[in-house]
Every structure is written in C-alpha cells, then in structure tokens.
Amino acid sequence: MTGARPRQVRDALVLAGLLTWMVGSGCASFASFKVPQTLPKGDQRILLGTAIDLNSLEETGYQPLPDITLGSRFGVSDDTDVGGRIAFMPLGRRVTTMTLEVSARRRLVKDASSGVVNVTLQPSLGYRWLSAGGTDGHIGDFSLPLITGFWLTPRNQLIVSPQVSLQLGHSTGANPIWIPAAGGSLGWQFQQRPAQGFMIEASALYTPRGTEGTSGTVLMHVGVAILWTRR
C-alpha cells in the first residue's frame, strides 16, 4: 500500500504539456499582423505569415507552438476595410489548432500633411478550435487593438498597438472560462514595393488567469508575414 493522504501531492501535478493546448496554443495570436493603413475602397490585400505562440506557464516548459496564417482584407470605404484570417497548426493528434477571425478596421487619425502617423481601431472576432490527444477545445475571442503606425522612412513603419481582449474557453467536461487580457504588440513593416511588404510582429498579453499560486500568465507571439496588395 502506498501514498495515503498525500497533502503534498495536492499540487504535484505533472501536467505533461496538457496546458499547452489550452493557453499556449489558444490565446496569443488573435488580432495579429496589424497594420494601421486601411485599404482604399475596392483594394484587396493578401497576407501569408507564420508565427510562434508561447506563454509563461511554467508547467508547459515554454513550448513554442508554430502556426501558419493566411489572411485577406478588402477596402469598403476610404477609411474602413474588412477582412478575415485563418491560421492553423497541424501537428497531428498531439496538438492541432485552427483559428478563424474576422475584423473591421476604422482609421481614426491620419496625418494629412505628411501621412507619417496613422491610428486605426481594429475590432475583431475570432474562434479557435483545438484538438490534443483526442480532446477538443473551443475558444472565442473579442479583441480591440488600437494600431498606431509611424513611418520612420518612406519604406519603414514602426507599429505600436495596445490591445485589450476577452476570450471564452470551453471544452467538454469543464465549465466555460473567461480570459480577459491586455497588452500590446510591436511591429515593423518594410514596404518593398507599393504592392508588396513584409512585417515582423511581437506581442505580449497579460491575463490574470493562471494556475494556482501564479499571478497570471503572459501570452506571447512572434511572427513574420508577407503582404500583397492588389488595386
């Protein structure tokens, strides 16, 4: 007979990476690859990117989780565009995720004289499906980033985007959980040609949600993307 009354074992949870499929793979990459310039009416933009999500949960061992992103946007007026994005991470039965996201961008500020500073609001709604080891999870997300771009040179733009988000996670066998988060991202866009640009983006969101004994979780995201614009 072994191990009676293990108070010590109460927290001795060998989570074996299970948390990755919820927090690690689930939360960081909503509302990513943000650019402040809205598309003129009728223009279309295609985005192809790849990113790595990771989080500060100790139990996961900071495992980076890659995904591939494909996005598209359409200009519906001179100051407004709409778009969608699909991201997926096909790692088989271990972890597979797919993200769908729709958003609208409304340009709030454009420096009319120089065009150096642009400020845009991009409310977005997202959904992520996760499957790991035969179990499914579902995450809904509402994010509200405020995207501010500074043209440092005619081809290089620094993008700073504070952001708040609210996620709802659900999986069979558990109650739904709300995950509020706040943080921001820092991006750099290099516009190689009028129709083609590249960007690098890193984001960090803090949520007070975390495992017992922690003061919350930091959700991180680093990605690169190429953007094509068709007029």
Next chain:
Amino acid sequence: MTTSRAQSHRSLPLRSRSLLHACLCCALLAALSLSGCRAPELFKAPTECAENKPVDRTELGKVTWHRDMRPLVETRCWPCHKTGDIAPFPIETYAQAHKLHPLIGHSVRTNSMPPWQAGPCCRPYRFDTSLTPKEKAVVKAWVQQGAPEGDVADYKAPAKTTDGGLSRVDLALKGPTYTPSAKFGTDELRCFLLDVPDAPLFVTGFNVRPGNAKVVHHVLLNVINKDYVAHFQGLDDNDSGPGWDCFGQGLSAAHGAGIGGWAPGFRGLDYPDGLGIKVPAGAKLLMAVHYDLSGGGGADASTAQFSTAKTVQREVTNMGFSHPLWLIGDGMKIAAGDKDAVRTFAYDPTSSVGENGPLNVYAVNIHMHERGTRASLVIDRLDGERECLLYIPSYDFDWQQTYFLEKPATLKPGDLLYLECHWDNTDSNQPIKGGKKAKAQDQWWGTDKEMCTAFVMMAKP
C-alpha cells in the same frame, strides 16, 4: 448556360463575396463546435464479479478468534495495529479484539478497514489489502456470534505474503533526525532534501524504513531536478530545524519525477523488469514525511531505500493529468449545494508521452479533496469498449493510495484515458476546520479547495 463554381464566385460583387466568406466561416464554426460538444457517457462501474459475491455466513458455522480471526488479523491488521505502530490501538490479543469487536464489525461492514478504496470488479491489483468476501463473512459472523475465543490449539499461523518487497538495496538515504509537532490538527508535513551521490542513475525500486513507526503516517519520494535544487534548498535554509514545513506546497513535472509513496504495510517494490525512473546528474530527492501524532510522538529519522541501475530498457513516466481548463478560473467550479457535481476529462497520452506509440500502464491513483465522493479512471478504447483501471466507489481523502495493476494495461494510439470525479458540496459533506464543520461554498481548483487528478505510471512496452 452553366458556370463553374470559380466563375460564379468571381462574378459576385464585393459585398456578396464577403457575405459568402462569412457564411462559410459560420458553417465551419458550427460544425467544429458541434463536434466538440458530445458529452461522454458517465462510467457505470461493474458490480457483479466473483470477488464481490457475498458468502453465506451460516455456512461458516462457529467462528472463533484463534482458529479464524487471529490469522486474519495478523495478515490484514497487523501492518498498523501492533504495539509501537501508527494505529491508535493494537489488536494483538484476544482481550483487545474482544473489547473492540463492535468497532471491528462496523469497520468491516462499512469497508473502512482495512483501508482499500478501490472498488471490486474493476481489475486485480498487487498489494491488495482488502478483505475477500469470505474474510468479510468470517469477521461479521464472529462479531454476530459474540466474538468467541475458541481453542488456542486451533491457531495456524498465516502464510507470509510474497507480494512486494525490495529485492536489493543499492542506495539508502537517511533523513535527518526530526521531532514533529502538530501543525495542522494532529499532523505535520515535513520535507527533507536528500543528496544522491551517484546521480545520474535510475531508480528501479524503492522502500522506506520509518525511524519512528508511531508517527510516520506515509512518505512520498520525488526527484528534484538540478534547476530546482536551489529553490528547495532555500526553503530548507529558511526554516529552523531540519527540512521545512511543506504543507500545501506543490510539485510539478518540471520539478522532477515522482518515485512513489510508502505507508504502513507497504513492503517496498521493484518496478517491472527493465523499467526505471531517472535521477539526472545534479538532482536530489525530496522525501515528504506525513507525521500523525494522534497515536504518540517522538523523534524520527526515516530512511529511503532504493534499488538502482545506471541504465534501463525503458524510462517510466509518472504523469498526472487533469482537464487544463479546471486549473483556470471557473473551469472546475462546483456550486455550493450541489449533491453530485461531476467533471470528466479524456486524453490520449500516446500522442505525447507515447510519441504516437502504445503505452503500458503499471499503476494509477486518483486525487481529490475532502468533498470527493467517488471517482473512476477508465480506458476508453477506440472500438468503444471501456476497460476499468480504477473505480473508487466511496472516496476518502485520508486513505488515498497508488494502485499497482497486477498486469499492465496497454493503451493503444487513439485510446483515451477517461477521468471522472464526483463531489458532494452540500453542508453535510464539508471538512472540519477549526473544530467546526464549514458551510458549503462554491469550490474551484485549489490547494484548500478541490481537485481532480489522476496519476498514471506508464512506459513504452
């Protein structure tokens, strides 16, 4: 005129295209959501099997202490109920047994003694201390007949058990001498960090020799990886006296692997041939000793014993698993007043631990807190069959233990480990705190709240 789908799509105006995309997204979302919302069927424990078939007490005839009860007590009760051991009273003589016979009868009727929570008809285990139906019938008949003594000449010493035992001791680590005191109730949980001079090595079996059997209720052994040694050494340094008070402190996978636990009656064990738990270079071992002072006091210096090897064929993984959402926010919320709250989780460890290959399960345990009432750990086979690993029909926080399967169960890729926990969160089932029974409150995941975790010892075949 016919048009291809692509032509038709291209011909749509911009707004219609966006609408089409949105509709496709919604349909996909709906399909994915529905696919994940199937609630699993709750586990129905098997109730009919040979080991659960009651014995007709009238067929036993007259039952006496010397002929029937004494060998049974020596085998089943003496691991704890002997002078100088942890139990609060000995049952060594007829006089003692006769005085206690109503309590003995009650304990057996309610299955509270010997402490063995695994329900019948699930599967056979090693070191099974539960009474067989015939043994139960003997005890009940003896109590019913007024606990007669019988003739001492009828006594036959019971055969010694051959199950368990550590085959050899390669490494003995003695903890420091410590005199426990009552820190919570009559108990204290004290942790000691032990040096492993020959690491790296593999632990292939373990046992514990309590220094003071009157106070050592159980001992847990865990590897502490090199990166965390300084952290635990700091806890030790900051606490006066040897070791540190580790009540409520937790360990995670990153800290190191669990080796196993000892409680009175456990004779040690060798892991199955070729299996071992790794103790990496620079690692230490943590010995957590639960002291219970209800039966006595005094100093203790317990010793952990190990058989070791420099290499093994397969490394054992001790995985604890719970639903990840339970650990966050309201994910495991149990409402106050809920008489039978249920949470379930299913997971295929072959996709991670097994690297997409099969896994053998050697030992299992389920951990909840004081409001837990019953629990199950089951293999949900890909073909729809269910194989019971552990069913606890009447959960008792004070008597948790690891159950070693008599024969390993094999998990194939696609099979799921299914965990089901039940709680009674009404006023009538609250823990005693400060001498008073607490009022029912909403419960979440937490050291002082509730948990539901299965611990599974497994390795690749």
